[in-house]
Amino acid sequence: MSSGLSILYDTIRWEEKALFDAAKEKGINTKMVDCKNLSINLDKSKEDHGIVIQRCVSYYRSLHSTAALEGKGVKVINSLNTSIFAGNKLFTHMLLLKKGIPTPFSAVTFSEESALDLLDKRGYPMVIKPTVGSWGRMIAMIKDKESAEAIIESRESMYPIYQVYYLEEFVNRPPRDIRAIVIGDRVVAAIYRYSGEDQWKTNMALGGRAEELKVTKELEDICIKAKETVQGQIVGVDLMESKENGLVVHEVNNTTEYKNTVRVTGVNIPAMMIDYAVNLGK
């Protein structure tokens, strides 16, 4: 295996460029590798990538390229286990639950009828989410039976993952959530993400606004536990401040975006990620 790093991408966002620049500044031999051009022999031949920082946006590209490279002995950040666990909200939920990490109540059903039945029993509102996905896409707040029928029926004709009805309690929280960036054993920076106008979701991709958040001991502890739960190395932990239950973790991101966190906190996250990756190679 060659020394140095590879940044594996399928789209170059601010994050990937910043990683490359940080590595260049540190004089680290780094390649940008477009996953779309990658061809991996699934045998025992050697791969010449050094440490790979996995940054593909596509869930399937990310998961499968990690599996192929890691299977051939390449160190990938994050690992295949982390991609599997953190890439799926239900899998993450079960692990958080097992480790006693507070997380919103959620339930799963596997048919339209059972989903409607669950909503009837549990009451409205509830949040429906695809188990795999990001940027708030396909996430809806279900406010009543009519919208439940419309939303759930529309999912019946989609790709089979949308017929796994993952439903979460609507967390009674301020109009914001928390994104904390964990590198190794440290929460290096955190922000509040406030929802944009006429929007309950707080994703930056949906017009949300970011503000710096000072990392408390409580936040640090819960984020480190959440990271360990998914066997993560560099992750973004998303939390909400439940008025009844305090901090609850609703997601761990294994190829986390951090542009807004760098912008509002001034913390040089890409440089820290590069240092972490280089240390892993030693």
Ligand SMILES: Nc1ncnc2c1ncn2[C@@H]1O[C@H](COP(=O)(O)OP(=O)(O)OP(=O)(O)O)[C@@H](O)[C@H]1O
């Ligand atoms: N159970 C919930 N109760 C209240 N608000 C929620 C709940 N789940 C999610 N949200 C809001 O919706 C937003 C999107 O949810 P979530 O983070 O699960 O989706 P995502 O598609 O994985 O987004 P990203 O990849 O940006 O983290 C959250 O940032 C949060 O503000």
